[in-house]
Amino acid sequence: MAVPAATAGDDAAHECVGRLAASATHELQNALAVIRESAGLMQDLVSLCSEGLPHRDRLCTMLSLIQEQVARGGDLAWNLNRLAHAWEEDGEGPRDLGAVLEEFVALARRGCAMRGVELSQGEGPAVRVNAPGLALRASLLRAVRCCLGEGLPGGPADDMAGEAVRSSRPATGGALVLRAALQDGVPGVEMDFTPPGTRAASGATELSTTSADTARCMQACGAEVRQAEAAHLRFFLPCPNCTA
Amino acid sequence: MAVPAATAGDDAAHECVGRLAASATHELQNALAVIRESAGLMQDLVSLCSEGLPHRDRLCTMLSLIQEQVARGGDLAWNLNRLAHAWEEDGEGPRDLGAVLEEFVALARRGCAMRGVELSQGEGPAVRVNAPGLALRASLLRAVRCCLGEGLPGGPADDMAGEAVRSSRPATGGALVLRAALQDGVPGVEMDFTPPGTRAASGATELSTTSADTARCMQACGAEVRQAEAAHLRFFLPCPNCTA
Numbered sequence: 001m002a003v004p005a006a007t008a009g010d011d012a013a014h015e016c017v018g019r020l021a022a023s024a025t026h027e028l029q030n031a032l033a034v035i036r037e038s039a040g041l042m043q044d045l046v047s048l049c050s051e052g053l054p055h056r057d058r059l060c061t062m063l064s065l066i067q068e069q070v071a072r073g074g075d076l077a078w079n080l081n082r083l084a085h086a087w088e089e090d091g092e093g094p095r096d097l098g099a100v101l102e103e104f105v106a107l108a109r110r111g112c113a114m115r116g117v118e119l120s121q122g123e124g125p126a127v128r129v130n131a132p133g134l135a136l137r138a139s140l141l142r143a144v145r146c147c148l149g150e151g152l153p154g155g156p157a158d159d160m161a162g163e164a165v166r167s168s169r170p171a172t173g174g175a176l177v178l179r180a181a182l183q184d185g186v187p188g189v190e191m192d193f194t195p196p197g198t199r200a201a202s203g204a205t206e207l208s209t210t211s212a213d214t215a216r217c218m219q220a221c222g223a224e225v226r227q228a229e230a231a232h233l234r235f236f237l238p239c240p241n242c243t244a
Numbered sequence: 245m246a247v248p249a250a251t252a253g254d255d256a257a258h259e260c261v262g263r264l265a266a267s268a269t270h271e272l273q274n275a276l277a278v279i280r281e282s283a284g285l286m287q288d289l290v291s292l293c294s295e296g297l298p299h300r301d302r303l304c305t306m307l308s309l310i311q312e313q314v315a316r317g318g319d320l321a322w323n324l325n326r327l328a329h330a331w332e333e334d335g336e337g338p339r340d341l342g343a344v345l346e347e348f349v350a351l352a353r354r355g356c357a358m359r360g361v362e363l364s365q366g367e368g369p370a371v372r373v374n375a376p377g378l379a380l381r382a383s384l385l386r387a388v389r390c391c392l393g394e395g396l397p398g399g400p401a402d403d404m405a406g407e408a409v410r411s412s413r414p415a416t417g418g419a420l421v422l423r424a425a426l427q428d429g430v431p432g433v434e435m436d437f438t439p440p441g442t443r444a445a446s447g448a449t450e451l452s453t454t455s456a457d458t459a460r461c462m463q464a465c466g467a468e469v470r471q472a473e474a475a476h477l478r479f480f481l482p483c484p485n486c487t488a
Binding site: 009010012013014015016017019020021023024025026027028031032034035038039041042045049053054055058059062063065066069070072073076077079080083086104106107108110111134135137138139141142 | 270272299310352386
């Protein structure tokens with residue numbers, strides 16, 4: 001496919017993926033709701049039974065496990081549904097950046113965990129932005145992948161897409177905190193990054209080679225390095241085409 | 245957002261949505277697998293118990309219902325995961341068009357049902373295509389929406405995205421069958437469409453105004469009208485930029 005598709009084609013593609021995913025995640029939520037209701041009814045039935053009910057404790061444990069996984073799946077389906085609507089966000093007026101980060105963290109958490117990095121959202125000021133929904137998320141993902149060392153020449157092969165984890169890099173203990181921020185009136189995301197495996201070398205005060213690579217990658221993404229000390233990096237990623 | 249995004253930005257957006265959705269649907273499949281296992285274990289426990297177990301039949305019924313919904317959700321998550329990988333299909337070599345249709349039908353079925361049209365896949369020859377994955381799906385969705393009367397000036401508002409159904413058009417009984425086809429060596433999709441509500445007027449032999457509108461819309465999408473008789477329309481939609 002040598003020739004890049006026209007923008008009109010890309011718009012149609014974004015709309016197609018968005019519509020199909022929105023409809024399917026809605027149906028997924030319906031399926032999970034039926035499971036939640038059924039498991040809830042069974043919990044009522046089992047708790048009404050006397051303690052003489054055979055396997056009562058095991059049944060209770062398994063019903064709790066089902067409800068836990070329904071909640072986990074429902075959270076994912078909900079956030080996938082929000083992502084599915086991102087293509088149509090552009091003309092919708094200002095949105096809460098924190099809500100976008102919440103969705104993003106829920107969807108990107110697993111890919112980060114596979115690289116030993118715990119992704120979370122930190123508290124920040126309420127920032128409302130007019131932003132193109134897809135460009136905002138793409139910019140965020142690119143910056144997060146910098147921190148994971150993904151997508152760089154010579155870096156580890158990407159596996160955010162759920163492929164097998166390469167066993168060559170079992171580092172853990174990393175953390176990445178995203179929070180909405182305003183810097184000199186510019187809306188954006190503050191990113192606090194502690195690379196995995198840094199605890200063992202916590203005595204170091206110099207920036208490691210890897211951290212320097214990460215900082216360069218982040219700068220190429222349009223982020224500013226605001227702090228770089230030993231095992232901790234802080235970036236500010238301006239929200240692309242945003243107005244506060 | 246006046247200026248259309250550059251193609252590079254669109255590529256990044258496709259990649260972002262693809263990666264996040266692939267990872268999240270993978271995790272959703274894991275959550276559903278735990279629910280399936282737990283419900284299966286409970287089914288074993290309940291079936292091992294004597295018939296004297298209180299509420300035995302109700303427990304069995306609810307466990308079957310849970311397994312049914314897990315299967316429904318698993319099917320959706322599986323096909324969403326395939327859709328999430330569509331952005332990276334272009335360079336991957338020939339794929340089975342029938343498999344793409346299977347995924348598309350699973351994801352678009354609900355939106356069609358909300359318009360009284362049962363979407364299904366018909367048997368067709370094995371057709372392998374080199375096609376840009378997103379353009380192919382976007383072309384399919386556009387054609388399906390023509391049949392649903394969506395997205396046209398003056399047509400009903402779109403609700404493939406899972407919004408509330410307008411009560412103004414409660415017609416049912418429609419059917420749309422998609423099958424892979426080769427026409428004079430050109431790969432594409434044959435679409436058999438019976439509009440909803442046509443059974444009541446099955447005596448008519450002339451093409452209704454609505455059907456004529458649908459045919460015009462399909463032609464604007466690049467589809468050929470191959471048959472148009474009373475309540476039945478057959479189209480051939482060439483696969484965009486495909487080689488067989």
